[in-house]
Amino acid sequence: MIGHMLKRDVLRNKTITFTLLTFITLSSLLMASAMSMVVDVWASVDRLFQQAKVPHFVQMHAGSIDQQRLDDFTKKQPLIQAQQTVEMLNIDQTTLFLKNRQQIDHNSVMDVSFVKQNQSFDFLLNLHNEKVEMASGEIGVPLYYMKKYDLHIGDQIWLATDEFEMAFTISTFIRDAQMNPSLVSSKRFVVNDMDWQMIKAHMGQSEYLLEFLLKDTAQLHEFEQMYQSMDLPQQGPTITYTLYKVLNAATEGLIAFVIMLISALLIFIALLCIRFIMMAALEEDAREIAVMKAIGIPRKQIQKLYLTKYIALAFTASTAGYVLALFISPLLTKNIALYMGVGKQSVWHYIIPCAGVFVIALLIIGYCQLILRKYQHISTVEALRTGHLTEKSSSKKGLLLHRSKKVNIHVFLGIKDIWARLNMYSVIGIVYMMCLFMMIVPVNFLYTIQSPSFITYMGAGHSQIRIDLQQTVDIEQRFLHMQETLRTDPDIVKYASFITSGYKVELQDGKYDSIHVETGDFSIFPLSYLKGKAPKQLGDIALSVLKAKELEKDIGDDIVLLINHQKHRLTISGIYQDMTNGGKTAKAYLDVPPTNILWYTVNVDMKQSIILDDKLEAYRDAFYPAKVTDVAHYLAQTFGTTIAQLQLVTKFAIVLALAIASLMTMMFMKMLLAKEATQIAIMRSLGFTVQILRLQYTIRIVCVVLLAIVSGMILAQTIGQVLLRQLGAIMGAPNIALLTHPYMSYLICPLLLLSIVLIAVWLSSKGLKQQKMLMKLGGE
Numbered sequence: 126m127i128g129h130m131l132k133r134d135v136l137r138n139k140t141i142t143f144t145l146l147t148f149i150t151l152s153s154l155l156m157a158s159a160m161s162m163v164v165d166v167w168a169s170v171d172r173l174f175q176q177a178k179v180p181h182f183v184q185m186h187a188g189s190i191d192q193q194r195l196d197d198f199t200k201k202q203p204l205i206q207a208q209q210t211v212e213m214l215n216i217d218q219t220t221l222f223l224k225n226r227q228q229i230d231h232n233s234v235m236d237v238s239f240v241k242q243n244q245s246f247d248f249l250l251n252l253h254n255e256k257v258e259m260a261s262g263e264i265g266v267p268l269y270y271m272k273k274y275d276l277h278i279g280d281q282i283w284l285a286t287d288e289f290e291m292a293f294t295i296s297t298f299i300r301d302a303q304m305n306p307s308l309v310s311s312k313r314f315v316v317n318d319m320d321w322q323m324i325k326a327h328m329g330q331s332e333y334l335l336e337f338l339l340k341d342t343a344q345l346h347e348f349e350q351m352y353q354s355m356d357l358p359q360q361g362p363t364i365t366y367t368l369y370k371v372l373n374a375a376t377e378g379l380i381a382f383v384i385m386l387i388s389a390l391l392i393f394i395a396l397l398c399i400r401f402i403m404m405a406a407l408e409e410d411a412r413e414i415a416v417m418k419a420i421g422i423p424r425k426q427i428q429k430l431y432l433t434k435y436i437a438l439a440f441t442a443s444t445a446g447y448v449l450a451l452f453i454s455p456l457l458t459k460n461i462a463l464y465m466g467v468g469k470q471s472v473w474h475y476i477i478p479c480a481g482v483f484v485i486a487l488l489i490i491g492y493c494q495l496i497l498r499k500y501q502h503i504s505t506v507e508a509l510r511t512g513h514l515t516e517k518s519s520s521k522k523g524l525l526l527h528r529s530k531k532v533n534i535h536v537f538l539g540i541k542d543i544w545a546r547l548n549m550y551s552v553i554g555i556v557y558m559m560c561l562f563m564m565i566v567p568v569n570f571l572y573t574i575q576s577p578s579f580i581t582y583m584g585a586g587h588s589q590i591r592i593d594l595q596q597t598v599d600i601e602q603r604f605l606h607m608q609e610t611l612r613t614d615p616d617i618v619k620y621a622s623f624i625t626s627g628y629k630v631e632l633q634d635g636k637y638d639s640i641h642v643e644t645g646d647f648s649i650f651p652l653s654y655l656k657g658k659a660p661k662q663l664g665d666i667a668l669s670v671l672k673a674k675e676l677e678k679d680i681g682d683d684i685v686l687l688i689n690h691q692k693h694r695l696t697i698s699g700i701y702q703d704m705t706n707g708g709k710t711a712k713a714y715l716d717v718p719p720t721n722i723l724w725y726t727v728n729v730d731m732k733q734s735i736i737l738d739d740k741l742e743a744y745r746d747a748f749y750p751a752k753v754t755d756v757a758h759y760l761a762q763t764f765g766t767t768i769a770q771l772q773l774v775t776k777f778a779i780v781l782a783l784a785i786a787s788l789m790t791m792m793f794m795k796m797l798l799a800k801e802a803t804q805i806a807i808m809r810s811l812g813f814t815v816q817i818l819r820l821q822y823t824i825r826i827v828c829v830v831l832l833a834i835v836s837g838m839i840l841a842q843t844i845g846q847v848l849l850r851q852l853g854a855i856m857g858a859p860n861i862a863l864l865t866h867p868y869m870s871y872l873i874c875p876l877l878l879l880s881i882v883l884i885a886v887w888l889s890s891k892g893l894k895q896q897k898m899l900m901k902l903g904g905e
Contacts, residue, residue, distance in 0.1 A: 140791070141402055141795075141796070142438070144398065144789070144792045145399065145438055146445075147788065148394060148395040148785070149395050149438065149446070149485070150442040150443075150445045150446045150449070151391055151446065152391035152392045152395060153388075153443045153445070153446025153447060153450075153485050154445075154450050154453060155388035155391065156388040156392075156478075156481045157446060157454075157482050158453055158457050159382075159384040159385040159388060159481075160381075160385075160480075160481045161457075161458070161474065161478045162384070162454070162457055163378070163381050164474050164477050164478070165468055166373075166374050166377040166381075166458075166461050166465070167374065169461050169462070169465035169467065169468035170374055170465055170468075172254070172465075172466060172467075172468045172469050173300065173302050176248070176254045176255075177247065177249075177254075177301075178245075178246035178247060178338070179246075179302045180209070180246060180336035180337055180338055180366070181337060181345055181365065182337040182339065182345065182363070182365055182366070183303070183334055183363065183364045183365075184334075184357075184358060184361065184363050185333070185361030185362050185363070185364070186332070186334075186335055186359065186360050187360050187361055188358065188360045190358050191358075195210065195335065198355070202348075202351075204340060204341070204347070204351075205337055205340070206338040206340045207246065207337070208335070208336065208338075209243060209245045209246060210333055210334070210335055210336070211333065211334040211336060212240075212331055212333055213240050213332045213333070213334065214238060214239045214240070214325055214328075214329030215236060215237070215238050215329060215330045215332050215595075216238065216284065216324075216329050217328075217749065218233055218237055219749075220285055220286050220328065221284060222283040222284075222285060223270075223274050223276065223280070223281075224276065224282075233754075234310050234754055234758075234759050234762045234763060235310055235311065235762065236310060236312070236595065236752075238311060238312070238314070238332070239313075239316055239324055239329065240313045240315055240316075241315065241318050241321045242256065242258060246336070246338055247302075247334075249265060249299050249301055249313065250300040251297045251298070251299070251300070252300065252466075254466045257297055257315060259296065259316055259317040259320075260296070261317045261319060262292070262294060263293060263294055263295075263296035263297075263316070263317065264295055264296065264315070265297045265314065265316075266298055266299060266314060267301060267304070267305075267312040267314065268298055268305065268463065268464055269305075276295060277295070278295055278296065278297070279294060279295060280294075280295045281293070281294060281295075282295060284324065288327070289328060291320070291324065293316065299315055300465065300466065301313050302369065305373060305464050305465070306373055306376065306766070307376075307763060307764065307765045307766045308375060308376075308764070308767075330750075332361070333358070335357075335358060342366060345366060345367070349365065349639070350636050353629055353637060353638065353639040354629070354636065354637045359639070360721060360722075360723065361723055362627070362641065362723065363639055364707075368707050373464075375856070376770060377458075377460065379770075379771070379852070380457075380774055383567060383570070383771065383778075386566070386848065387774075387778055390559050390563050391785075392485060392489075394559050394560075394785060394789070395489065396488075396489065397556060398552075398556075398789070399435065399492065399493060400492075400496055400552070403431065403435075403497075404496065428494075428497045431497060432490070432493055435493045436490055436493075438489075439485075439489040439490055442486075443482040443485055446482055447482045450478060450482075454478075460766070460770060464766075540828060543828055543829065553789060553793045553826075553829060554829045554830075554832060554833045556786070556789045556833075557789075557829065557833035557834070557837070557882070558833040558836045560782040560786045560837075561782070561834055561874060561878055562840050562845075563778050563781070563782040563785075564778060564783075564874045564877070565837065565838065565841040565870050566848070567778045567779075568775055568779075568869045569845060569863055569870060570771065570849065570863075571768065571771050571772060571775050572865070572866040572869070573849065573861065573862075573863055574760070574764055574771070575760065575761070577756045577760065580756050581653060582703070582704055582858040584643075584669060584701065584702070584703030584710055584712075585650075585652075585728070586621070586649070586650025587756070588621075588728035588729055588730050589729060589730050589737060589755060589756065590728070590730075590737070590740070590741065590753065591727075591728060591729075591754055591756055592607070592726065592727040592729065592753050593725075593751060593752045593754075594607065594725040594726075594750075594751040595752075600722070601722075603748070606748075607727065607751065608622060611729065617729060617731060618730045618732055619649055620649070620727060620728060620729040620730070621645055621647075621649035621728050622645055622726070623643050623726045623728075624644050624645060624719045624722055624725055625641055625642070625722070625723045625724050625725070626641070626642055626643075626719045626720060626721050626723060627640075627641060627642075627721045627723050628642050628686045628687060628721065630685065630686055630687075631684070631685035631686075631692070633677070640672065640711055641710045641711065641723065642666075642686070642710075642715075643712045643713070644712070644713055644715055644719055645712075647659040647660060647661075647667075647712055648661070650728045652701050652702075654667065654699040654700060655670065655699075655701060655702060655860050656679070656680050656699060657680045657698050657699030658698055658699045659699055660698050660712055660713055661714065662714060663716045664694070664695050664714070664716070665695065665698040665713065666684065666686075666698065666713040666714075667697065667699035667700065667701055667712045668684075668699075669700070669701060669703035669709055669711065669857060670701070670702055670703070670708065670854075670857050671703075671709050672708070672709040672710060673697070675709060678697055679700075680698070680699070680700065682696070683695065683697070684697065688717055688720060689717070693715070693717070702857060702861070703857050703858070704858050707857075708856060708858075709857075741754070741755060779874070779877070782878070783877060783878065786882055786885070787881050787882070787884070787885045788885075790882050790886060791885050791888065791889045794822070794886060794890065795889060797822070798889070798890075819890040822886060822890055823883065823886050823887070823890070826882060826886050827879070827882075827883070830878065830879055831879075834879070838870065838875075841870070842865060845863050846863040
């Protein structure tokens, strides 16, 4: 009997059933796909790291090294399994030419290095995750450049200066577990050993990676502290195995988060639809429910009649979503497969997405039970008498036409109907609000990341030009020359120079940990501090959020830095946001000259009349080999992969939101026209034309949409801000301000939503022409 009733109900309400089925399926599809992305990215990272044998601890060093001393250190330390020193040749980008002698982008923030294949670990892999072996004249190119310049196997690459030229043929593209992500501003090209020696004889500057494999990764932090407490090469940043994993997973993790957000919104919309449909069905069947109660049918049996449909819908749609995800997921994980390869398939690839859609199904069923429970104590007599499960409220004062003479009659009737049936219209209003939220939040996420002001969350002040001078020959003289040139440049409004050094900070147990400390005048290009203020007097130091958390320090606390083997006690003046260098940095006002310098940074603002591109080119020539970039370009390259992926997700969210709004409008209009069939027939018999009736329905929906647009904008700005800050907190920027794209958020997205709803109303209201007055008036 239940099966027969279920079949009849589905056939009677095909549109409603199809709409619900679509929402639940899409929600399950997105949830399963997002969870599949999370599982895939970690499986792929694990497999890549295993096959590449990624080092657990890496100390970058610019300067000479004593390998014998490193060997002695390795032999004496029981924590170390193996040590390897990798020499990289840093190449000036102006000497690197791609196919057709095309010079690579001078505005690039990437450091280009040429290396040989490593022998013990830290292998550079091809697209099959196999260790590459290069023949003479061949070159392996990082995937970053393959994507950016559309390179192919067989293309030519040249290194060329006035005195030296060498040509290579691309034989493979490189997966570099250390430097794959665009967030890492160094890229390694791999060549044959003899070719590498030839390059070294004519060009390039050496930089070293001092790499260590440990016997137990659980002792990584202990080893890091031990290494930094000893007098070993440390002229450069240190990077650990954990940070490498986070950097490789960051982009795909962000995309998975946004997809899960869209899935959650779809679930919410589906629950609203279920509530609306179930309440309408229960009201329609009020007398039948009362009769069943009167003849003694148990309450649970009555609930089962209604619940069975939604149990079937929930599990059918969830299963369909899961099955579709098996085919869609490879498209979403295409970027993962390219940069990291396909991870080893395990049972978790199926269990975790399946668990996600199963939770969705249970959530829907549980919500249906809550709705049914609301009506378990209805009065049988009252339901038989009135034909309703609940008494009609008479407390709401209606709108009177004779008191509203200045309002157009059709507008008045539309508003009056909304006011009289506020509960019904609020459902479709919330759907529209969620659709606009789904459109605006990804747009604003993208706009925030692309904004030049986003650099302030990377621990740097906002400026037009950024100049980075890494370790190189005569670095101090080059920096002084840069300072003098900028000081005498009349085109500059303001500039500030910063020196980043590697020091040691004393921990509570007396041991030492490394810390990057930036010194300079922080008032010229100020940061927004979460707590306190910038260092302004001797002995002041500001910590990044993650470093303060790690050291368990707050404003006013003291910390001890070890500089030139002497302890310096500093007071914490502020805490700021920084997503670079693992989010663990500091800024200080020191009374000693900087030592153990890692790099120099200069921020510059030009006069408005100056053509920025011309000035950038002039500075590149004057300050070679420093990297000179405008801030917008710097961010675009640093977050390039993330931005590209987020753009795709944003477009998908907008299309999906418009499709949902259209589908829901047509379903709502179909139910509304069916419910008001008799009223429509009466109005037609009184002389109301189809155009006038269509206008009244359009006015009702437009009023609801306009209210939803205002609410959606407010919701996107408030809840969207909370979501972004939660995401930013993981990376060291817990107080990111969500920027609003003025045109997309306040004009284009609302207009798109309003337009698609009006089209859906116009198409749905065509049914007014087919209404048969006599039949409706006769009650058929």
